[in-house]
Amino acid sequence: MNLLIAIPCFNEDKTIKDVISSFPEKLNGISKFDVILIDDGSTDKSVEIAKKMGVLVISHHQNYGVGMAFQSAVNYAVENKYDILVNIDGDGQFNSKEIQLLIDPIINGKVDIAIGSRFIGKRKISNISRVKLIGNKIMSSFISKLVRKKFFDVSSGFRAYNKQSLLNFNLHATFTYTQETFIHFAVQKLSILEVPIEVKYFKNRKSRVVKNIFSYTLSSLMIIFRTYRDYFPLRFFWSVAFFFFLIGMIFSVLFFGHYLINGVFSGFLFAGFLAAFFYGLSIIFFTLGIVADMLDRIRVNQERILFRLKK
Numbered sequence: 001m002n003l004l005i006a007i008p009c010f011n012e013d014k015t016i017k018d019v020i021s022s023f024p025e026k027l028n029g030i031s032k033f034d035v036i037l038i039d040d041g042s043t044d045k046s047v048e049i050a051k052k053m054g055v056l057v058i059s060h061h062q063n064y065g066v067g068m069a070f071q072s073a074v075n076y077a078v079e080n081k082y083d084i085l086v087n088i089d090g091d092g093q094f095n096s097k098e099i100q101l102l103i104d105p106i107i108n109g110k111v112d113i114a115i116g117s118r119f120i121g122k123r124k125i126s127n128i129s130r131v132k133l134i135g136n137k138i139m140s141s142f143i144s145k146l147v148r149k150k151f152f153d154v155s156s157g158f159r160a161y162n163k164q165s166l167l168n169f170n171l172h173a174t175f176t177y178t179q180e181t182f183i184h185f186a187v188q189k190l191s192i193l194e195v196p197i198e199v200k201y202f203k204n205r206k207s208r209v210v211k212n213i214f215s216y217t218l219s220s221l222m223i224i225f226r227t228y229r230d231y232f233p234l235r236f237f238w239s240v241a242f243f244f245f246l247i248g249m250i251f252s253v254l255f256f257g258h259y260l261i262n263g264v265f266s267g268f269l270f271a272g273f274l275a276a277f278f279y280g281l282s283i284i285f286f287t288l289g290i291v292a293d294m295l296d297r298i299r300v301n302q303e304r305i306l307f308r309l310k311k
Helices: 016-021 046-052 066-079 096-107 130-147 163-167 178-188 213-231 233-262 269-310
Strands: 002-009 032-040 056-060 084-087 113-117 159-162 192-196
Touching (some): 002 016, 002 046, 016 032, 016 046, 056 066, 096 159, 096 192
Parallel strands (some): 002 032
Antiparallel strands (some): 113 159
C-alpha cells in the first residue's frame, strides 16, 4: 500500500522541521510513503524549510483555512492513487510515531477512517485550557447526537483515511473540516474508529485556527448547521416545522381558551392571528422539507457519479 502524509501548514517554521524529521523511516504494511506540505499562505520560512528537507509543497496564494488545505491534500492523494492519507498538524502537537496506530485498522480492513482521539479514557492532558477542553466535549456531544453515534473527539487534526473515504470526499467548508467530515461520513455509511493518542499542548502558544474561541465556535456551528441541513434535509426542515407548529398550538389554546371562558373572541384576536401565522410557517417548512429531500436524492446521485469518475 502507498501512503501520503499531509501536513496543513500556516506559519509553522519553528516546529515544521522537527515534525518532518520525526516521521518513521518505515511503516508496517506500507510499501512506500511520501510527505507533502500544504502551505496555506504562510509568510514565514515554513515552505523554505520543507523544500530543503525534500518535501513536496503545494502552496495557496493566501490563507484560505485548514479546510481548504485539507481538500488540497485529498485532491492530491486521489489524483496520485494513494491508498491511505494521513493528516497531521505541523505544530508538533501530535506524535508522528503513532501514525502506525492509525493506519493499522485501515490496513487490516476494519475501518475506513481512523481518528486520533485525545479524550478517550481518563488520560490527563497538560497545558490544555479549561475552555478548550469543555468546548471540545460540548462539540463532540453535539456531533454525536446529530449522527447518532458516540464520539469523543470530533476536532482532532490527526487522522487516517482509506481510498474509499478519499473517493467519497465532497466537502465545502474552507475554515475547518474536522466536524463536517463526521456528518459527511455518517451519510456515506463509512466506518469511523477513534484511536487513543498522545497530545502535547504548549504554554502560551496561540492556535493558528482558534484565534478567538467565540468566532471559532460560531464558524464551526455554521459549518455544522449547513452540513446537517444539506445531508439530513427532511429531519432538519420537519424539526423546524414541528417547532413552529407547537408555537401555533400554544396561541390556539390561548385563543380558543379565551373564547370558552368569555364567550367572545375580541380581546384575544392577536392570539388567533399569531396561531395562523405560525401554522403557516409550519406548513412552509414542512413543504420545504419534502422539496429538499427530493433535491437530496439528486445530490446523492451526483456524488455517486463523482465517485465513479474519481475511481
